[in-house]
Amino acid sequence: MEHENDLKEALEFLSPSALTYDEWVAVGMALKDGGLPVTVWEQWSTRDAGRYHKGECVKKWESFHGGGGSPVTVSSIFQMAYSHGWSGPAGHALDWNDDIAAGPGAQPEGRVVDPRWVEAHELALPEQWDxxxxxxxxxxxxxxxxxxxxxxxxxxxxxxxxxxxxxxxxxxxxxxxxxxxxxxxxxxxxxxxxxxxxxxxxxxxxxxxxxxxxxxxxxxxxxxxxxxxxxxxxxxxxxxxxxxxxxxxxxxxxxxxxxxxxxxxxxxxxxxxxxxxxxxxxxxxxxxxxxxxxxxxxxxxxxxxxxxxxxxxxxxxxxxxxxxxxxxxxxxxxTDDLPDTENLAADWEHLPPLADPLIFGVLRKGHKMLLAGPSKAGKSFALIELCISIAEGKPWLGQFNCAQGKVLYINLELDRASCLHRFKDVYAALGLAPENLANIDIWNLRGASVPMDKLAPKLIRRAQKKGYMAVVLDPIYKVITGDENSADQMAKFCNQFDLVCRALDCAVIYCHHHSKGAQGGKRSMDRASGSGVFARDPDAMLDMTELVPTDAIRQQLHNKAACRVIKAMLDKRGHADAYGPDDALSRTRMLAIAKENLGLADLRAIDAEVAAAEKKADGMTAWRIEGTLREFARFDPVNLWFDYPVHKPDSGLLEDLQPDGDVKGFAARGAEKRWGSREKLAKNKSVELSTAYESCTMDGKVTVYAMAEYMGLKPDTVRRRLKADGGYWIDGTDVGRKEPGSDG
Known part of the structure; x- marks a missing residue:
């Protein structure tokens, strides 16, 4: 059998007298499963003369039939030998399944003596026998x-x-x-x-x-x-x-x-x-x-x-x-491997410098970040966007500036081809030239992933001299060890990220999924599935929750899509001077201008392209990112559109939307008691807009500024509310009511 010499070395290290009866039986079962003869087990068992009985091994051997849910294999012998202090076979080359020390000179947990380096001395027997x-x-x-x-x-x-x-x-x-x-x-x-x-x-x-x-x-x-x-x-x-x-x-x-x-x-x-x-x-x-x-x-x-x-x-x-x-x-x-205490007075005048920011206002170098969100939020794409932003030194999600450096993306879910294509597609969608591809390394581990406590030392060994600024794991459910609802087990799991941070002096960034059910009524840090350790362990937690756009917002998206298509056609035909900045915001006006300046073929092309653009706009999903940060002040929520394959900043359409909440929650019940239901609140806002509009008509032309002054709000807030309501048109600062059935 393969590694037979290693097995015999492990067996030689084990003493039968040091094992329990069940462990002794397990050795026999493992040897039989590995195809070795009963004589190997019997010869080894004779080393414990106190418990060895001639013929017992053969009798037991015949009762071993293997199979079952958890068959005992030769790996059990290696595991027993390791647990009894064996250091592994001499001259054995490391492979994927081997563990290594986390750092130079590191000892396994609980060990103060390395038996491989103990020097044997002669026993000091007395010279005179009394x-x-x-x-x-x-x-x-x-x-x-x-x-x-x-x-x-x-x-x-x-x-x-x-x-x-x-x-x-x-x-x-x-x-x-x-x-x-x-x-x-x-x-x-x-x-x-x-x-x-x-x-x-x-x-x-x-x-x-x-x-x-x-x-x-x-x-x-x-x-x-x-x-x-x-x-x-x-x-x-x-x-x-x-x-x-x-x-x-x-x-x-x-x-x-x-x-x-x-x-x-x-x-x-x-x-x-x-x-x-x-x-x-x-x-x-x-x-x-x-x-x-x-x-x-x-x-x-x-x-x-x-x-x-x-x-x-x-x-x-x-x-x-x-x-x-x-x-x-x-x-x-x-054996606790913990640092010594420090006296604050000794450091007060010479504080160590803070780590430089990796994602400005969000995450420092050498720290940990979790991106949490539900399925289909595009978390993997967001992490790929982050890798590209770090590699190229560009803003992430159009909001957060990033330091430039090398990054390792550990792909645990996609096949190699799909992963590589995603990176190229995201580069193209972001409109970035791939000038620093050498800053991105990808480790494709689909089908070869191991639990995080096994992966961490292998990762450290491979990445020790690469100079990575960040390591991105996507997704972590592939490497979770233990029950994700157990605080104790998840604390040990998350400690592996600290090990990587310290050993590689880099940030560790990973994503995790939301728990089931509506998330709007929960705090952002309580939405991730499993133990609360997930949210409380990282230095920065970014949470993505879905927003459901209203019909009016979808209509605004259609209007913008149509305007973009018509503008592009007019520009292409040399009619860029036929429209002004205000015209470019109105689908109705742009269509009228197109009919005056373009031929029938171009108008038909516009119709087809507008339909395609509207369909693409309907496929966009809306998201809000909230941050829980340890090192920086909390940032205002960021609203995004996921326009496959990248996330794009929202222009203000989503600001007044709230995530779907669980109305059974205490907070939601309290809010409803104080303010009324969401439907009632939306109706009240519509009534408030109508009252303000009617009041301002007494002064003649209605403007955003006049309504803002009447309502005691900022002009931009009034503008967003008017757009969200869908019943008004805005031309620069002028406001008017739409005719029934009008779309612009």
């Missing part, structure tokens, strides 16, 4: 004089190996030490003779003098850390670098060093929590722990006893941190 002194020092380090000690010196044969008997537990540490003082170096006189090929065991927690089970433990003081799949000197080096608060460090006389770690738990429940924490920390730092050693009555090796051709030796006592709390505080401080 068995009684070995045990006395051990007892003094772990027990109070009046605490009962459980130990085992006899064994019996079971499953082809020697196992400890129940042992003894009827003497205190003080009594044992007194007898050791009188034994003349003969431990057998005190604890009884043992088989020198097997050794002896001792319980590291005190008991009640009636047994050595968990129920007999009187103080949950220590836990055993044991690793048997690496060099002895390396085990000891990692234990010391981890600053484990060890009461004693004992060489087992076999493949492992036993660390008796101070956990000082008040009860069994807390003991389990602390041991879980301890074992997890050890695993992350390269010590593959024997998981069978969790219980407080577990036996460890008794120092001062021979074991085969070696000895069980007390190496050191009271090393590392002084207690559990001190060690946890130290470990958390070493």
């Amino acid at each position: 068995p009684a002194d070995q045990l006395k020092r051990y007892l003094r380090a772990l027990f109070e004089a009046d605490e009962y000690v459980a130990y085992v010196t006899e064994s019996f044969m079971a499953d082809d190996r020697r196992r400890p008997t129940r042992g003894c537990w009827d003497r205190t540490a003080g009594q044992l030490i007194a007898e050791l003082d009188q034994c003349g170096g003969d431990l057998g006189k005190v604890v009884g003779d043992c088989d020198p090929e097997v050794g002896a065991w001792i319980c590291f927690n005190p008991v009640d003098g009636t047994g050595r089970k968990d129920a007999n433990i009187t103080a949950y003081r220590y836990a055993l850390v044991e690793c048997d799949n690496m060099e002895l000197g390396k085990q000891q080096a990692i234990i010391k670098q981890l600053e484990l608060p060890c009461a004693a460090l004992v060489y087992s006389g076999g493949k492992s060093v036993h660390a008796i770690v101070k956990v000082d738990a008040p009860d069994y429940t807390e003991y389990r929590k602390r041991v879980d924490y301890l074992y997890a920390a050890c695993q992350k730092n390269g010590l593959t722990i024997d998981q069978q050693n969790r219980n407080p009555s577990r036996l460890s090796r008794m120092p001062g006893i021979p074991r085969g051709d070696k000895k069980q030796v007390l190496l050191e006592t009271n090393i590392g941190k002084s207690c559990w709390d001190e060690w946890v505080d130290w470990l958390e401080a070493e």
